[in-house]
Amino acid sequence: xxxxxxxxxxxxxxxxxxxxxxxxxxRYRGAExxxxxxxxxxxxANIVADAHAVLNIVTDTRVFAGSVTGRRTWQLxxxxxxxxxxxxxxxxxxxxxxxxxxxxxxxxxxxxxxxxEASHAPYIGFNRAQAAVIEAAILASRLHLxxxxxxxxxxxxxxxxxAKTAGPNEQTAWDWLKTxxxxxxGAIETTAS
Amino acid sequence: xxxxxxxxxxxxxxxxxxxxxxxxxxRYRGAExxxxxxxxxxxxANIVADAHAVLNIVTDTRVFAGSVTGRRTWQLxxxxxxxxxxxxxxxxxxxxxxxxxxxxxxxxxxxxxxxxEASHAPYIGFNRAQAAVIEAAILASRLHLxxxxxxxxxxxxxxxxxAKTAGPNEQTAWDWLKTxxxxxxGAIETTAS
Numbered sequence: 485x486x487x488x489x490x491x492x493x494x495x496x497x498x499x500x501x502x503x504x505x506x507x508x509x510x511r512y513r514g515a516e517x518x519x520x521x522x523x524x525x526x527x528x529a530n531i532v533a534d535a536h537a538v539l540n541i542v543t544d545t546r547v548f549a550g551s552v553t554g555r556r557t558w559q560l561x562x563x564x565x566x567x568x569x570x571x572x573x574x575x576x577x578x579x580x581x582x583x584x585x586x587x588x589x590x591x592x593x594x595x596x597x598x599x600x601e602a603s604h605a606p607y608i609g610f611n612r613a614q615a616a617v618i619e620a621a622i623l624a625s626r627l628h629l630x631x632x633x634x635x636x637x638x639x640x641x642x643x644x645x646x647a648k649t650a651g652p653n654e655q656t657a658w659d660w661l662k663t664x665x666x667x668x669x670g671a672i673e674t675t676a677s
Numbered sequence: 678x679x680x681x682x683x684x685x686x687x688x689x690x691x692x693x694x695x696x697x698x699x700x701x702x703x704r705y706r707g708a709e710x711x712x713x714x715x716x717x718x719x720x721x722a723n724i725v726a727d728a729h730a731v732l733n734i735v736t737d738t739r740v741f742a743g744s745v746t747g748r749r750t751w752q753l754x755x756x757x758x759x760x761x762x763x764x765x766x767x768x769x770x771x772x773x774x775x776x777x778x779x780x781x782x783x784x785x786x787x788x789x790x791x792x793x794e795a796s797h798a799p800y801i802g803f804n805r806a807q808a809a810v811i812e813a814a815i816l817a818s819r820l821h822l823x824x825x826x827x828x829x830x831x832x833x834x835x836x837x838x839x840a841k842t843a844g845p846n847e848q849t850a851w852d853w854l855k856t857x858x859x860x861x862x863g864a865i866e867t868t869a870s
Binding site: 487488489490491492509510512541542543575576601603606607608609610611612613614615618619638641645648649650651654 | 680681682683684685702703705734735736768769794796799800801802803804805806807808811812831834838841842843844847
């Protein structure tokens, strides 16, 4: 398998109609999109039940930062060809149907076929602050796994990039992550004292 | 001015017809694209002479890594509406005409108006390795300015991301940068011994 991983956002809908929006690293293989959600996963449960999902290509990093800081309510639009939703801020989206599910105790592999795709806004280039937010979101999702000193060092380096190149959305995303990281370590200090 | 900076590639043509391809951080202001090249700059000289340029939106990070490791020969296509060139690998490109040049001893400001734009390939999502290559390219362009210890620490952290998420193009770009950085520090050691 080609192991190039792209950070995207998958939107699914539960049996009761509740939408679920979750960042996910995906792989492309030919025309198919490969999802490998870690169990347990609402995205996985929804796809198993409904056999559909939407791949959202997003550069608004608030969606990535929000998902690790308790913010998952985003403007949605109905999908065109499936009973699903897409993110309104998606630059483009692909509506997907489950082609094959290879189950696994930890990380099943879902081969998803393209049903429909549409563009909504042009991609306008790399923004270093967006990449810094993605890295900080990954750090923020691993606060219990990584040494505090490493997290603080990496956040300090990323913050320089954010200060130089961020727009308002990146700054908001950064502030959410910073608050979450600081309150985590604040809590640790309180517990230790 | 909105200070959000996007990392793009500007292609220009000299009076003798020689194309010039250079990564540049640009700003968008309304419909205009703002360029602020540091002097001396072949891009600046070409725009002053010809009043045109092409903005290339590129995710093939070999172009960024190549520019700091002595590789500037890329597949080009003629522009549509101006006497210029675009990168064949551009996801999209914008043909630009100079609207205003505010000169400055170090960093003039060029307001560029859009003449034409076209899409060539869809954007398929963030790739962390691409962002890592951009950061490493910036480090590689500052080898004489930054402490060796900081560069080595940051390169080691970025390399983990590349190993996890790179495709062949990102791996090639990374290898070019790594070789350049190692030969710089190798040269320093040789000089010091």
